[in-house]
Amino acid sequence: MSDRPMIEIESVSKWYESFRVLSDCTTAVGRGEVVVVCGPSGSGKSTLIKCVNGLEPYQEGRILVEGVEVGAKGTNLPELRAGIGMVFQHFELYPHLSVLENITLAQRQVLKRSKAEADERGRALLARVGLAEKERQMPADLSGGQQQRVAIARALALDPKAMLFDEPTSALDPEMIHEVLAVMSELAAEGMTMMVVTHEMGFARRVANRVVFMDEGRIVEDVETEAFFTAPESERGRDFLSKILNH
Amino acid sequence: MNYSFDWSVIWEYRELITRGFINTVLLSLLGLIFAALLGILMGTLASVSSRRLRWIATIYVETARNIPLLIHMYFWYIALAYLRLPAFACAVLGLSIYSGAYVTEVVRSGIAAVPRGQYAAALATGLPPFAAMRHVVYPQALKIVTPSLAGLASQLIKDSSLASVIAVAELTYEAGAIEGLTFRTFEAYIFVSLLYLALVTIVSQVLMLLTRSRKSETISVSEG
Ligand SMILES: Nc1ncnc2c1ncn2[C@@H]1O[C@H](COP(=O)(O)OP(=O)(O)OP(=O)(O)O)[C@@H](O)[C@H]1O
Ligand SMILES: [Mg+2]
Numbered sequence: 335m336s337d338r339p340m341i342e343i344e345s346v347s348k349w350y351e352s353f354r355v356l357s358d359c360t361t362a363v364g365r366g367e368v369v370v371v372c373g374p375s376g377s378g379k380s381t382l383i384k385c386v387n388g389l390e391p392y393q394e395g396r397i398l399v400e401g402v403e404v405g406a407k408g409t410n411l412p413e414l415r416a417g418i419g420m421v422f423q424h425f426e427l428y429p430h431l432s433v434l435e436n437i438t439l440a441q442r443q444v445l446k447r448s449k450a451e452a453d454e455r456g457r458a459l460l461a462r463v464g465l466a467e468k469e470r471q472m473p474a475d476l477s478g479g480q481q482q483r484v485a486i487a488r489a490l491a492l493d494p495k496a497m498l499f500d501e502p503t504s505a506l507d508p509e510m511i512h513e514v515l516a517v518m519s520e521l522a523a524e525g526m527t528m529m530v531v532t533h534e535m536g537f538a539r540r541v542a543n544r545v546v547f548m549d550e551g552r553i554v555e556d557v558e559t560e561a562f563f564t565a566p567e568s569e570r571g572r573d574f575l576s577k578i579l580n581h
Numbered sequence: 582m583n584y585s586f587d588w589s590v591i592w593e594y595r596e597l598i599t600r601g602f603i604n605t606v607l608l609s610l611l612g613l614i615f616a617a618l619l620g621i622l623m624g625t626l627a628s629v630s631s632r633r634l635r636w637i638a639t640i641y642v643e644t645a646r647n648i649p650l651l652i653h654m655y656f657w658y659i660a661l662a663y664l665r666l667p668a669f670a671c672a673v674l675g676l677s678i679y680s681g682a683y684v685t686e687v688v689r690s691g692i693a694a695v696p697r698g699q700y701a702a703a704l705a706t707g708l709p710p711f712a713a714m715r716h717v718v719y720p721q722a723l724k725i726v727t728p729s730l731a732g733l734a735s736q737l738i739k740d741s742s743l744a745s746v747i748a749v750a751e752l753t754y755e756a757g758a759i760e761g762l763t764f765r766t767f768e769a770y771i772f773v774s775l776l777y778l779a780l781v782t783i784v785s786q787v788l789m790l791l792t793r794s795r796k797s798e799t800i801s802v803s804e805g
Contacts (some may be wrong), residue, residue: 384701389704415704415707416706418705419705420705420706422701427702428717439717440703444708444712488706510801
């Protein structure tokens with residue numbers, strides 16, 4: 335039972351009207367495993383990870399998080415989502431709340447922590463992502479890299495069992511990418527279960543256990559990281575790699 | 582023109598004017614509260630993904646907004662006659678339903694102006710849909726639409742004068758009464774006009790102040 339994967343995706347298909355975004359996707363993320371999802375633009379990477387925490391519904395197949403089926407009728411989605419942190423390309427910090435309030439909102443509303451408890455946890459997390467002195471600032475006053483680190487702290491505040499990242503560094507200036515990847519690498523080293531959509535192949539190669547390569551809504555490859563980088567099985571995988579590594 | 586003003590009638594009929602003023606304030610206040618509640622509810626329905634719920638909001642807005650307020654007043658007064666509701670309650674109902682349609686449109690546009698990703702991010706942290714709206718979407722939407730809402734509030738105060746047609750003793754009705762008793766048309770209407778002007782100015786200034794202090798509140802929290 336305990337060696338059951340944290341996230342199981344079984345033959346999942348999804349349509350937008352008549353357009354098939356996901357076709358028969360199957361993969362899994364084990365406890366403490368880091369899986370990088372990559373593929374060309376529009377291949378369905380964001381859609382796939384949004385299905386994992388039920389932000390997007392799927393029409394066929396099953397997704398299980400710790401054995402709980404995301405798409406089942408009786409599933410308590412808020413509870414399931416509270417156990418999975420998510421980080422977005424455009425940070426999505428709440429602009430009307432201070433940095434600390436961004437991190438305490440869900441702790442107080444969802445976990446019902448007291449203000450003192452939530453603040454304490456929030457400060458500890460801000461220190462951890464290197465932003466201890468920013469708690470009173472508004473998000474708009476921070477750089478992109480700082481905002482994304484706050485967003486990671488916000489997700490961690492609920493003590494999630496897994497983290498989903500959707501291109502966390504694609505909206506950042508090059509000099510800020512590193513500080514965000516550093517926080518993510520640290521998380522991975524601590525044993526966090528992570529599913530990461532990214533085009534940062536250096537990060538993938540260093541941190542990921544497996545790489546899932548998607549194209550046109552299908553999972554084309556799902557292999558050990560080294561295998562993907564040294565000898566991608568598919569033509570499309572090879573193509574993608576050569577483009578992204580030589581751009 | 583040698584009309585000679587006689588402002589003493591205002592003092593003479595001060596009780597009527599006071600009563601009218603109080604009723605106008607009450608009518609406007611209740612109208613504002615119910616129109617706001619109705620507008621938030623319907624404006625939210627208008628923003629959800631379910632087509633059926635959006636239809637409810639659309640039908641409400643189109644019917645309520647495209648029927649003149651005067652008819653709303655008569656309609657509720659006559660339709661609810663068998664309930665023996667006081668005219669005042671009918672006026673509150675008519676005013677709220679009519680203005681609520683405008684509030685709905687403003688709320689809908691405010692919600693639409695908040696990026697979708699904000700709501701998704703709130704859901705992703707485990708907030709249930711209502712909490713995500715309450716803590717993340719509404720506050721941002723409110724900031725965007727405050728000027729429009731202040732405009733609707735002044736409109737509603739002026740619109741409350743139409744309650745006079747169903748004999749609610751508010752300001753306009755009392756002005757008519759004084760005119761009937763004294764034939765001092767100008768004095769009566771000029772004076773109530775000044776009262777409306779004062780009321781509308783105060784309410785819109787207060788609304789603006791409220792949102793401004795709300796903003797400085799978040800800034801002061803963030804700085805100390
Ligand atoms: N709400 C939607 N309605 C219709 N089609 C959509 C919607 N969202 C996404 N799509 C389509 O689904 C496909 C997959 O989108 P998705 O965002 O998952 O791709 P992606 O792999 O994340 O791409 P990118 O690298 O550009 O982020 C795209 O063709 C996109 O146009
Ligand atoms: Mg994407």
